[in-house]
Amino acid sequence: MPITIREVALKAGVSTAAVSKVLHGRGASVRVSDEKAAIIRKVAQEMQYRPNALARQLRSSRTHTVGLIFENLFGIANGPLYYMHLLDGVGEVMFRNHYRVTILPELAHDDVLGSLGDGQLEGVIWCKMARNDATLKLIHECPIPIVAMNTPAPVDASEAVFISCDNEGGLELAVDHLWRLGHRKILFVREVEEVTTPDCIARLLGFRQAMARRNVEVEDEDVATWDWQLDQFVDWWDSDPPHTAVVCWSERCGAQMLLRADGRGIAIPDDISIVGFDSTQYCETTKPRLTAVRQPISEMAAHASKVLLDMISGETPEQPSYTFPCTLDVRDSTSFPRKTVEIPL
Known part of the structure; x- marks a missing residue:
């Protein structure tokens, strides 16, 4: 079982409030001498105390967790690497900024608004979001930021940011x-x-x-x-x-x-x-x-992640949509036609 603040306080001979003050910085009115603080840190280290990250996040209303929603996710292990590049781009940015990523394919069809509003996520990257009236209404009512990946921006103004290739x-x-x-x-x-x-x-x-x-x-x-x-x-x-x-x-x-x-x-x-x-x-x-x-899937995903983190921090996106250019990789599956086809003028 994980060591608790109460156990650290008992061994150090201090109150739990003192331990919380020294180890977590909480309790502005609590005074702890330098000598007591040193004892608390030493005891915590000896007991291998680790703070309960989830409990701390719930108390601070921050979960440091974002959702990654896949639309029509299937065949991910069948060879093509689109989703691998997507995960690579998202993970590289989110993990570097100490955010967890929760993959949520089921949200694409279930009670999306209820799920996104339960306080567990700070924002969402929604891959291949359908562009329809229901989705635009959801974006407007959603309590957390949304970045739509591989989705061209709609004509109507929207609170979300849309990122796609050309x-x-x-x-x-x-x-x-x-x-x-x-x-x-x-x-x-x-x-x-x-x-x-x-x-x-x-x-x-x-x-x-x-x-x-x-x-x-x-x-x-x-x-x-x-x-x-x-x-x-x-x-x-x-x-x-x-x-x-x-x-x-x-x-x-x-x-x-x-x-x-x-x-x-x-x-x-x-x-x-x-x-x-x-x-x-x-x-x-x-x-x-x-x-x-x-x-450029990974580049697009990384940019989507950076924009989402900015939105979570309260910053206004510089623009509502981003379009990344495509290139062509010529390999071995194309050549001159064997037969001639007449196209009527």
């Missing part, structure tokens, strides 16, 4: 790369489990915009919504589609497509080119290595 710019990089290789008919693939997440929505919009800049209208057949295992891929391929390249909304989606193609005997990139999004080290392990848009 999804539209990232899709322009992907489409431009494929276009320069000669691809004209490109498929965008998203997962049905992710269609409502802000970054998936933004990437589809970016794809449409990038194709429109090249005078190509995106038809229904140019957007596929499949399950995360891409079970529909084989049927799609067997239908002899006109597409010569695919842009996948994430690196997990792109890697899964590589697996499906390999199982079907489809040569990548000879038969079809594939581009993913995120571009963590995981893309170096796929066969072939996956060309992908890189978003």
Whole structure:
């Protein structure tokens, strides 16, 4: 059992108030001589007394704990490293500032306001927060600061801070790369489990915009919504589609497509080119290595953490949203198209 203040006081022959004054600095009216203070510290050291951090935090209304909410968290151990980079960025800042991080995936769908208002958390980083009226109302009513990660800022003013990558710019990089290789008919693939997440929505919009800049209208057949295992891929391929390249909304989606193609005997990139999004080290392990848009996940997460700590300290954020630029890592999954596709003018 942990040693208590009462036990230290008993052995030192002083009151508990004196021990609390010396070891915790509490009790302005309590006077303790230097000699008694030295005895108290010596006894506490000999007894290996450790203060009860939780009790102290509850008394001071500070918990030094922030929440990290994941929306649609699944498949974290299946290879892609998005969440690992997220945790790395958050942990590096929070732990250095002596804050604990509590992962709370269940809050994404349960009684969020009640959970966030119970006094256990000082702030929250909410990853892939849905942008809807209910969420904006929650932000307005939430008693603690919120930083939304991988969520573009809404048009309406909000008390939260929004941090995201330039999804539209990232899709322009992907489409431009494929276009320069000669691809004209490109498929965008998203997962049905992710269609409502802000970054998936933004990437589809970016794809449409990038194709429109090249005078190509995106038809229904140019957007596929499949399950995360891409079970529909084989049927799609067997239908002899006109597409010569695919842009996948994430690196997990792109890697899964590589697996499906390999199982079907489809040569990548000879038969079809594939581009993913995120571009963590995981893309170096796929066969072939996956060309992908890189978003600076750890940097974004670290910045989100710094902004949240500033908000907890009572500082007003310099701006309501931050957008980080993307880059493109060209690897082995893209090449010139084998077949030519005519695009009507």
